[in-house]
Amino acid sequence: MSFFQRIKRPGIVKLHPAHILLLGFLALIIIGTLLFMIPAATKDRHHLSLIDALFEATSAVCVTGLAVVDTGTTFTLFGQIVLLALIQVGGWGFMTSGILMFIVMGRRIGYKQRMLLQESMNAFSLQGIIQLLKRVIVITLIVEAIGAVALSIRWAQEMSVGKAVYYGIFHSISAFNNAGFGLEADSLMKWVGDPTVNIVITGLFIVGGIGFFVIADVFEKKKITKISLHTKIVLAFTLLLNVGSTVLIFALEYHNPATLGSLSTGDKWWAAYFQGVVTRTAGFNSIDISQMTLSSLVLMMGLMFIGASPGSTGGGIKVTTFAILILTLWAVVTNKEDINIFKRRIPSSLVFRALSIAVSGVIFIFVIFFLLTITEPGAEMHLIAFETVSAFGTVGMSAGLTADLSPWGKILITIMMFIGRVGPLTMAFALAIHSKKANLRYAEEKILIG
Known part of the structure; x- marks a missing residue:
């Protein structure tokens, strides 16, 4: 009898899918923690x-x-492979990885597992969910392989072939998984x-951050006029945020001698582009x-709070949530009753959900920031705020505070990273429950706001 069947047995506490996903992530973290504490995981053999x-x-x-430690100099090959495995499984998500194991073992995927997978992937419906999962796996492996080959060829020009391939x-x-871990102490500053x-x-x-639904939708529909509203909003707002952030970083850092100031004009644009688009998703840095x-x-911080897209490997409140909030404000x-975009109306239920995710995100950030x-x-206040938002958005970008955190500070940032990965997601799952409509409605009364 599987775990998913046991949790439904009489006398055993029934868990909501969101709770199962949360426990799954916790289990992965515990396994990773134990593996990192093995002496063989670190080069100095001191766990x-x-x-x-x-x-x-x-x-x-x-x-x-x-x-809190340098990846390249602290971890052995074993430790780095453990890190990569955790990144890959974490990027796919607990349920995606779990169902993949079921498929490999030839196990039947039942309704409960499909429902959990739908919740995990934030999919619209159960229909075609296994096919979507297979596409996710194939897309991931193809894109990662292409990226690995391209980078290996480039780095083979300045290091041994074996090292370049690794x-x-x-x-x-x-x-691709928007993790931002690198093997150099200065991330990618050598190649600014x-x-x-x-x-x-x-x-x-960017591909990992726009979401698997968008990738699949673009490849299937091929014509821009036939893609879904979700895809249109993700692509439009991603382009808007990426272009806007690139231009703003270029302008704000142009004369800063410690960042863009000493670079040539061409390198300034490369650095501004990289730092502008990486902020919403991954934690690499070239300056x-x-x-x-x-x-x-x-x-x-604003870009990190927005984050990537639903069903992607990125974090944040998600670009679609941000889009709905902006459209609602407009x-x-x-003075319009309906929220419209691309000749389509956004249902009010999504507005409430987006508002709840954004507000819960603000509350989480404030509490951890305060602590x-x-x-x-x-520590300076803006550095604490930056670190907190970076952890919430699962971006991983640091302004220099991470290495100096106290033990309690590390625990708080650890909690923030976990909340950032499952907090807003869990909130979305809870809001997605099909609850029964109340038979009783109370009298309406207005209050003053604003």
């Missing part, structure tokens, strides 16, 4: 402390990228103006984040 191992495992499973595979998996590295890495995390202007850090300002001001009394 990581429990807090550091938990932090690294959570960051990998939640595809965040924040790290670097290519590691960074391709990390980028390199077209190949910039295009391949950004291409990987020193700790030296960026305060205005740039504030802009990046409808209120223009960090207590545990990290010597």
